[in-house]
Amino acid sequence: MTMTPLVILITGASRGIGLACAEHLAARGHRVFGGSRTGGEHAAFTLSRLDVRDEDSVREWVANALEQAGRIDVLINNAGISLAGAVEEASAEDAWALFDTNLFGVIRATNAVLPHMRVDGGGRIINISSLAGRVGVPYLGLYAASKHALEGYSATLRYEVRRFGVYVSLVEPGDIHTGITGTPTSNPQTAYDGERERVNAVHDANMRDAPPPQRVAYVVERIINARRPRLRYTVTHGGERLVPLALRILPDSWLEALARRIYRLER
Ligand SMILES: NC(=O)c1ccc[n+]([C@@H]2O[C@H](COP(=O)([O-])OP(=O)(O)OC[C@H]3O[C@@H](n4cnc5c(N)ncnc54)[C@H](OP(=O)(O)O)[C@@H]3O)[C@@H](O)[C@H]2O)c1
Structure with a gap:
């Protein structure tokens, strides 16, 4: 896409990653509609106001952006929660x-936006997943499951709408x-x-040293x-950089042994 101002919708734009994206893209001259x-x-x-768990709220949010801007170029599905x-x-x-x-909210927003993108001849849908969408994460298992589901959904949608x-x-x-907390x-x-607390301490320490949104x-x-x-x-950042490569070249048993050490699991 070019440098012409784009109409960009971002779910979960009141803080964290969504807010950082909204501010950054607005500063680049794009027309941003955020919701939370x-x-x-x-x-x-x-x-x-937007609740991605509520179909009517999503439809209204999308309709309002369309009414004001006339089209939607980019949808960023960012709203997400965690469970510890x-x-x-x-x-x-x-x-x-x-x-x-984390999953159905993305489906609702995507379904509301896609008909307009199809008619207008294109667009971008950017789904904020996680490294936890590629690997299991102890004591964040259901969060990882929701992001794995998002990965399968997105990879398939990509085939169908290109x-x-x-x-x-x-x-x-x-x-x-x-500030995300499970x-x-x-x-x-x-x-x-015991183990839950030890693993949570590793998660907390990782978060403290993490890069900004x-x-x-x-x-x-x-x-x-x-x-x-x-x-x-x-x-x-840091050791995380090795995860994509490790996923490609290491057998599952090695990845598991590594994760057990990193998270200090008992066996
Ligand atoms: N931070 C990380 O380390 C990390 C790593 C990998 C992936 N992610 C992903 O990045 C995304 C953003 O995370 P974050 O760390 O920026 O979290 P955050 O700081 O807690 O922000 C979450 C945003 O989502 C909004 N939100 C939550 N439920 C919503 C709902 N039902 N409808 C609409 N908006 C909703 C929140 O606003 P309201 O409370 O006002 O609704 C807020 O704006 C998530 O999908 C998360 O899974 C985060």
């Missing part, structure tokens, strides 16, 4: 709330320094005490400006 449950105001872009705890400690309701935001000029890409950040799971089990905004801008964006873009 709390909404709010921002001098550089339009920030309105062992997989067994999560209820089906916990899992549902997580998937309803002939309409729509490119689908995934951004896979490792740890990024934002909601605790509903059914704590004493069997996981602007790193993701630069990658998103690269995708928007690329003539033919790739399917996957990672945003990593």
